Amino acid sequence: MTHTHNKIAPKNAARVFRLDQLPLTEVRPGFARTGLRSDGAVTTVNWFEPGYRSIGPHAHPFDQLSYVLCGAMRFWVGDEVFDVQAPSVLYIPGGVPHCAEPLGDERALNVDVFAPLREDYLPLCEHQGFNA
Incomplete structure:
Protein backbone atom coordinates (compact mmCIF):
# COMPACT_ATOMS: atom_id res chain seq x y z
CA MET A 1 0.00 0.00 0.00
CA THR A 2 1.29 3.47 -0.90
CA HIS A 3 0.49 6.42 1.34
CA THR A 4 0.23 10.05 0.33
CA HIS A 5 0.63 13.30 2.24
CA ASN A 6 -1.87 13.39 5.11
CA LYS A 7 -2.14 16.51 7.26
CA ILE A 8 -4.61 15.27 9.88
CA ALA A 9 -4.32 11.78 11.33
CA PRO A 10 -4.44 10.15 14.75
CA LYS A 11 -1.41 10.88 16.92
CA ASN A 12 -0.14 7.31 16.63
CA PRO A 29 12.82 39.38 5.90
CA GLY A 30 14.92 36.61 4.35
CA PHE A 31 14.15 34.05 7.08
CA ALA A 32 10.99 31.90 7.14
CA ARG A 33 10.19 28.72 9.05
CA THR A 34 7.63 26.08 9.86
CA GLY A 35 7.57 23.33 12.45
CA LEU A 36 6.78 19.70 13.13
CA ARG A 37 6.57 17.90 16.43
CA SER A 38 6.41 14.55 18.17
CA ASP A 39 5.78 13.77 21.83
CA GLY A 40 9.39 14.50 22.77
CA ALA A 41 10.90 16.85 20.18
CA VAL A 42 10.19 19.84 17.95
CA THR A 43 11.69 20.27 14.50
CA THR A 44 11.85 23.61 12.70
CA VAL A 45 12.31 23.80 8.94
CA ASN A 46 14.13 27.06 8.18
CA TRP A 47 14.55 28.75 4.81
CA PHE A 48 17.27 31.42 4.59
CA GLU A 49 17.53 33.67 1.54
CA PRO A 50 20.96 34.73 0.26
CA GLY A 51 22.13 37.87 2.04
CA TYR A 52 20.10 37.31 5.22
CA ARG A 53 22.00 38.56 8.27
CA SER A 54 21.51 37.24 11.79
CA ILE A 55 20.38 39.60 14.55
CA GLY A 56 22.97 38.01 16.84
CA PRO A 57 23.40 35.07 19.19
CA HIS A 58 20.76 33.61 21.46
CA ALA A 59 20.76 30.68 23.88
CA HIS A 60 18.17 28.21 25.15
CA PRO A 61 18.29 25.13 27.40
CA PHE A 62 17.51 22.71 24.55
CA ASP A 63 20.04 20.52 22.77
CA PHE A 75 27.19 29.08 12.55
CA TRP A 76 28.65 30.95 15.49
CA VAL A 77 28.55 28.64 18.53
CA GLY A 78 30.12 30.00 21.69
CA ASP A 79 33.59 31.19 20.61
CA GLU A 80 33.73 28.95 17.53
CA VAL A 81 32.71 29.47 13.89
CA PHE A 82 31.55 26.58 11.72
CA ASP A 83 31.00 26.77 7.95
CA VAL A 84 28.57 23.94 7.25
CA GLN A 85 27.90 22.66 3.72
CA ALA A 86 24.91 20.49 2.79
CA PRO A 87 24.43 17.67 3.59
CA SER A 88 25.81 18.05 7.12
CA VAL A 89 24.65 18.34 10.71
CA LEU A 90 25.97 20.45 13.58
CA TYR A 91 25.31 19.63 17.25
CA ILE A 92 24.73 22.66 19.51
CA PRO A 93 24.58 21.87 23.25
CA GLY A 94 21.81 23.47 25.30
CA GLY A 95 22.78 26.75 26.97
CA VAL A 96 25.49 27.71 24.44
CA PRO A 97 24.97 31.07 22.62
CA HIS A 98 24.68 30.62 18.86
CA CYS A 99 23.41 32.14 15.62
CA ALA A 100 23.56 31.36 11.90
CA GLU A 101 23.52 32.92 8.43
CA PRO A 102 23.42 31.49 4.92
CA LEU A 103 26.63 31.48 2.88
CA GLY A 104 26.84 32.15 -0.84
CA ASP A 105 24.19 32.89 -3.44
CA GLU A 106 21.97 29.86 -2.83
CA ARG A 107 18.88 29.64 -0.64
CA ALA A 108 19.74 27.55 2.42
CA LEU A 109 17.47 24.91 3.94
CA ASN A 110 18.25 24.17 7.59
CA VAL A 111 16.29 21.75 9.77
CA ASP A 112 16.71 22.10 13.54
CA VAL A 113 15.70 19.35 15.97
CA PHE A 114 15.22 20.38 19.60
CA ALA A 115 14.92 18.09 22.59
CA PRO A 116 13.28 18.02 24.97
CA LEU A 117 10.07 19.44 23.49
CA ARG A 118 10.19 23.24 22.94
CA GLU A 119 6.75 24.43 23.92
CA ASP A 120 7.46 27.97 22.65
CA TYR A 121 7.65 26.53 19.09
CA LEU A 122 4.39 24.55 19.24
CA PRO A 123 2.41 27.28 17.40
CA LEU A 124 4.63 26.57 14.36
CA CYS A 125 3.31 23.00 14.43
CA GLU A 126 -0.45 23.65 14.62
CA HIS A 127 -0.92 22.76 10.93
CA GLN A 128 0.13 19.22 11.84
CA GLY A 129 -3.08 18.49 13.73
CA PHE A 130 -1.12 16.78 16.50
CA ASN A 131 -3.17 16.15 19.61
CA ALA A 132 -0.81 15.44 22.48
Whole structure:
Protein backbone atom coordinates (compact mmCIF):
# COMPACT_ATOMS: atom_id res chain seq x y z
CA MET A 1 0.00 0.00 0.00
CA THR A 2 1.29 3.47 -0.90
CA HIS A 3 0.49 6.42 1.34
CA THR A 4 0.23 10.05 0.33
CA HIS A 5 0.63 13.30 2.24
CA ASN A 6 -1.87 13.39 5.11
CA LYS A 7 -2.14 16.51 7.26
CA ILE A 8 -4.61 15.27 9.88
CA ALA A 9 -4.32 11.78 11.33
CA PRO A 10 -4.44 10.15 14.75
CA LYS A 11 -1.41 10.88 16.92
CA ASN A 12 -0.14 7.31 16.63
CA ALA A 13 -0.47 7.17 12.82
CA ALA A 14 2.50 7.51 10.48
CA ARG A 15 2.34 10.59 8.27
CA VAL A 16 4.37 12.16 5.46
CA PHE A 17 4.92 15.93 5.32
CA ARG A 18 6.35 17.60 2.21
CA LEU A 19 8.72 20.31 3.44
CA ASP A 20 8.00 22.47 0.40
CA GLN A 21 4.24 22.36 1.09
CA LEU A 22 4.18 23.27 4.78
CA PRO A 23 2.87 26.73 5.81
CA LEU A 24 5.69 29.20 6.45
CA THR A 25 5.95 31.94 9.07
CA GLU A 26 8.21 34.86 8.17
CA VAL A 27 10.46 35.45 11.17
CA ARG A 28 12.28 38.38 9.54
CA PRO A 29 12.82 39.38 5.90
CA GLY A 30 14.92 36.61 4.35
CA PHE A 31 14.15 34.05 7.08
CA ALA A 32 10.99 31.90 7.14
CA ARG A 33 10.19 28.72 9.05
CA THR A 34 7.63 26.08 9.86
CA GLY A 35 7.57 23.33 12.45
CA LEU A 36 6.78 19.70 13.13
CA ARG A 37 6.57 17.90 16.43
CA SER A 38 6.41 14.55 18.17
CA ASP A 39 5.78 13.77 21.83
CA GLY A 40 9.39 14.50 22.77
CA ALA A 41 10.90 16.85 20.18
CA VAL A 42 10.19 19.84 17.95
CA THR A 43 11.69 20.27 14.50
CA THR A 44 11.85 23.61 12.70
CA VAL A 45 12.31 23.80 8.94
CA ASN A 46 14.13 27.06 8.18
CA TRP A 47 14.55 28.75 4.81
CA PHE A 48 17.27 31.42 4.59
CA GLU A 49 17.53 33.67 1.54
CA PRO A 50 20.96 34.73 0.26
CA GLY A 51 22.13 37.87 2.04
CA TYR A 52 20.10 37.31 5.22
CA ARG A 53 22.00 38.56 8.27
CA SER A 54 21.51 37.24 11.79
CA ILE A 55 20.38 39.60 14.55
CA GLY A 56 22.97 38.01 16.84
CA PRO A 57 23.40 35.07 19.19
CA HIS A 58 20.76 33.61 21.46
CA ALA A 59 20.76 30.68 23.88
CA HIS A 60 18.17 28.21 25.15
CA PRO A 61 18.29 25.13 27.40
CA PHE A 62 17.51 22.71 24.55
CA ASP A 63 20.04 20.52 22.77
CA GLN A 64 19.89 21.31 19.05
CA LEU A 65 20.83 19.33 15.96
CA SER A 66 21.10 21.68 12.96
CA TYR A 67 20.90 19.86 9.64
CA VAL A 68 21.95 21.85 6.57
CA LEU A 69 20.13 20.12 3.69
CA CYS A 70 20.57 22.68 0.89
CA GLY A 71 23.18 25.38 0.45
CA ALA A 72 25.68 26.34 3.12
CA MET A 73 25.51 28.17 6.44
CA ARG A 74 27.89 29.80 8.88
CA PHE A 75 27.19 29.08 12.55
CA TRP A 76 28.65 30.95 15.49
CA VAL A 77 28.55 28.64 18.53
CA GLY A 78 30.12 30.00 21.69
CA ASP A 79 33.59 31.19 20.61
CA GLU A 80 33.73 28.95 17.53
CA VAL A 81 32.71 29.47 13.89
CA PHE A 82 31.55 26.58 11.72
CA ASP A 83 31.00 26.77 7.95
CA VAL A 84 28.57 23.94 7.25
CA GLN A 85 27.90 22.66 3.72
CA ALA A 86 24.91 20.49 2.79
CA PRO A 87 24.43 17.67 3.59
CA SER A 88 25.81 18.05 7.12
CA VAL A 89 24.65 18.34 10.71
CA LEU A 90 25.97 20.45 13.58
CA TYR A 91 25.31 19.63 17.25
CA ILE A 92 24.73 22.66 19.51
CA PRO A 93 24.58 21.87 23.25
CA GLY A 94 21.81 23.47 25.30
CA GLY A 95 22.78 26.75 26.97
CA VAL A 96 25.49 27.71 24.44
CA PRO A 97 24.97 31.07 22.62
CA HIS A 98 24.68 30.62 18.86
CA CYS A 99 23.41 32.14 15.62
CA ALA A 100 23.56 31.36 11.90
CA GLU A 101 23.52 32.92 8.43
CA PRO A 102 23.42 31.49 4.92
CA LEU A 103 26.63 31.48 2.88
CA GLY A 104 26.84 32.15 -0.84
CA ASP A 105 24.19 32.89 -3.44
CA GLU A 106 21.97 29.86 -2.83
CA ARG A 107 18.88 29.64 -0.64
CA ALA A 108 19.74 27.55 2.42
CA LEU A 109 17.47 24.91 3.94
CA ASN A 110 18.25 24.17 7.59
CA VAL A 111 16.29 21.75 9.77
CA ASP A 112 16.71 22.10 13.54
CA VAL A 113 15.70 19.35 15.97
CA PHE A 114 15.22 20.38 19.60
CA ALA A 115 14.92 18.09 22.59
CA PRO A 116 13.28 18.02 24.97
CA LEU A 117 10.07 19.44 23.49
CA ARG A 118 10.19 23.24 22.94
CA GLU A 119 6.75 24.43 23.92
CA ASP A 120 7.46 27.97 22.65
CA TYR A 121 7.65 26.53 19.09
CA LEU A 122 4.39 24.55 19.24
CA PRO A 123 2.41 27.28 17.40
CA LEU A 124 4.63 26.57 14.36
CA CYS A 125 3.31 23.00 14.43
CA GLU A 126 -0.45 23.65 14.62
CA HIS A 127 -0.92 22.76 10.93
CA GLN A 128 0.13 19.22 11.84
CA GLY A 129 -3.08 18.49 13.73
CA PHE A 130 -1.12 16.78 16.50
CA ASN A 131 -3.17 16.15 19.61
CA ALA A 132 -0.81 15.44 22.48
